[in-house]
Amino acid sequence: xxxxxxxxxxxxxxxxxxxxxxxxxxxxxxxxxxxxxxxxxxxxxxxxxxxxxxxxxxxxxxxxxxxxxxxxxxxxxxxxxxxxxxxxxxxxxxxxxxxxxxxxxxxxxxxxxxxxxxxxxxxxxxxxxxxxxxxxxxxxxxxxxxxxxxxxxxxxxxxxxxxxxxxxxxxxxxxxxxxxxxxxxxxxxxxxxxxxxxxxxxxxxxxxxxxxxxxxxxxxxxxxxxxxxxxxxxxxxxxxxxxxxxxxxxxxxxxxxxxxxxxxxxxxxxxxxxxxxxxxxxxxxxxxxxxxxxxxxxxxxxxxxxxxxxxxxxxxxxx
Amino acid sequence: xxxxxxxxxxxxxxxxxxxxxxxxxxxxxxxxxxxxxxxxxxxxxxxxxxxxxxxxxxxxxxxxxxxxxxxxxxxxxxxxxxxxxxxxxxxxxxxxxxxxxxxxxxxxxxxxxxxxxxxxxxxxxxxxxxxxxxxxxxxxxxxxxxxxxxxxxxxxxxxxxxxxxxxxxxxxxxxxxxxxxxxxxxxxxxxxxxxxxxxxxxxxxxxxxxxxxxxxxxxxxxxxxxxxxxxxxxxxxxxxxxxxxxxxxxxxxxx
Numbered sequence: 001x002x003x004x005x006x007x008x009x010x011x012x013x014x015x016x017x018x019x020x021x022x023x024x025x026x027x028x029x030x031x032x033x034x035x036x037x038x039x040x041x042x043x044x045x046x047x048x049x050x051x052x053x054x055x056x057x058x059x060x061x062x063x064x065x066x067x068x069x070x071x072x073x074x075x076x077x078x079x080x081x082x083x084x085x086x087x088x089x090x091x092x093x094x095x096x097x098x099x100x101x102x103x104x105x106x107x108x109x110x111x112x113x114x115x116x117x118x119x120x121x122x123x124x125x126x127x128x129x130x131x132x133x134x135x136x137x138x139x140x141x142x143x144x145x146x147x148x149x150x151x152x153x154x155x156x157x158x159x160x161x162x163x164x165x166x167x168x169x170x171x172x173x174x175x176x177x178x179x180x181x182x183x184x185x186x187x188x189x190x191x192x193x194x195x196x197x198x199x200x201x202x203x204x205x206x207x208x209x210x211x212x213x214x215x216x217x218x219x220x221x222x223x224x225x226x227x228x229x230x231x232x233x234x235x236x237x238x239x240x241x242x243x244x245x246x247x248x249x250x251x252x253x254x255x256x257x258x259x260x261x262x263x264x265x266x267x268x269x270x271x272x273x274x275x276x277x278x279x280x281x282x283x284x285x286x287x288x289x290x291x292x293x294x295x296x297x298x299x300x301x302x303x304x305x306x307x308x309x310x311x312x313x314x315x316x317x318x319x
Numbered sequence: 320x321x322x323x324x325x326x327x328x329x330x331x332x333x334x335x336x337x338x339x340x341x342x343x344x345x346x347x348x349x350x351x352x353x354x355x356x357x358x359x360x361x362x363x364x365x366x367x368x369x370x371x372x373x374x375x376x377x378x379x380x381x382x383x384x385x386x387x388x389x390x391x392x393x394x395x396x397x398x399x400x401x402x403x404x405x406x407x408x409x410x411x412x413x414x415x416x417x418x419x420x421x422x423x424x425x426x427x428x429x430x431x432x433x434x435x436x437x438x439x440x441x442x443x444x445x446x447x448x449x450x451x452x453x454x455x456x457x458x459x460x461x462x463x464x465x466x467x468x469x470x471x472x473x474x475x476x477x478x479x480x481x482x483x484x485x486x487x488x489x490x491x492x493x494x495x496x497x498x499x500x501x502x503x504x505x506x507x508x509x510x511x512x513x514x515x516x517x518x519x520x521x522x523x524x525x526x527x528x529x530x531x532x533x534x535x536x537x538x539x540x541x542x543x544x545x546x547x548x549x550x551x552x553x554x555x556x557x558x559x560x561x562x563x564x565x566x567x568x569x570x571x572x573x574x
Contacts, residue, residue, distance in 0.1 A: 104443035108450035113534025135336040139539040187480040243496040258573040269332035296549035309560035
């Protein structure tokens, strides 16, 4: 029986889904012990109800002004103090921009091991994580001391919410000082768009889109499906799109329910980034393209003909 | 400016993975500088060109890692350090402790590295090393400007751009888009052969294997289940599109 602390994350006022996945992972690690959660920032207590319904017995909240915007300085201090205050046997964070940045720093500060980017939790506990961007997996365990992990979004199933469960809210005073990094500005390039790492559906374009304008039909399909748009390295290198859209061993590794690859041949480094998707659809003019070997469904044809047809068909059934 | 770059030698990203006896086979594998670390090397050389100073590239790894360091020297780095003492190989905890010892020995104004390595994908090295040294870090940089001791970084945050200001000494991790790494020139390759490369052991760094002992352990390495090729639809394209939508709704149940 262990006590497990989940550090929940709020983005644009919404509790991130990966935080509920982290609570599910925490239940496995706790082996019947206690699961608690921490949330930072203004309005943190508003998320206590849903965290409680997903298994958090207590929710520790900290509304310090230095936590309104992420900086490694402020968050490393806050997370370290919360861990020292709660004194858990295990800590779970999402492997998000914040989790992947702050967890290693906190681990070093506390002298802990850290297994990052975990996609599965087995009894023991043993943690499964991809290596070589998913070309292989390793299983890791902790030799001594605390368990500390970050989990990859979209991989660990969220448990059923139990409306009868509530969490007690415990406000915590944190001392945050000597900040050395200042965020001057955040330029949102994703506002209104679905984040690739948490997207349930991804439409992705390769060299076959031929130009920046060539992504337009993909965006139209994405809008109908509420999908995110990604790209292969080929499309990024050719300047058809921003590098932040790149999926592959260099770039983002994604695991959506549905991945629609348009004009992507399927280089090994791209497949590494998307082959764990639940269902893969390939659209390519070349019937010999390697992408068809891992696709669940394939259409051999010009994406500029096929994608608009798909958009029209999805509109019929979804609207 | 005293610029330190930490880099790792990794499999080329086009390599397939073969597991033999629980270990990942290196037979016939092409090795490269981890692509994210290559951005860090390029940025370090650009900083030196702009501000003067010296670029030292550091790696932990077996003998073969020398070739990655020589490539960085050929690109324009000045000297290299290879920690090839196997008693200092371990997990992310170990690596940060060892790199911190090297950084303290070499001295630095700024440390650059990749935001993660494409083999283990852990992404812990940068923040851990900064913490071990008690300095700031800014990760996933796509633009870096230094003026005196002021540092301005544009960083990629899940697709958004964040502008961060901090000061030296600092550790920066490189994201794709930071720069276009140069290819080593032929004269660069010739010069690199004569540039200094120090091999350091636990004794040289004043470390004991015990104090850097790994906190975690790999209990198994496995390949993912091979995916079976699926169904290629046929008929005219409009009919295929219609069939695909039905399959995704009724058979795959993902829409």
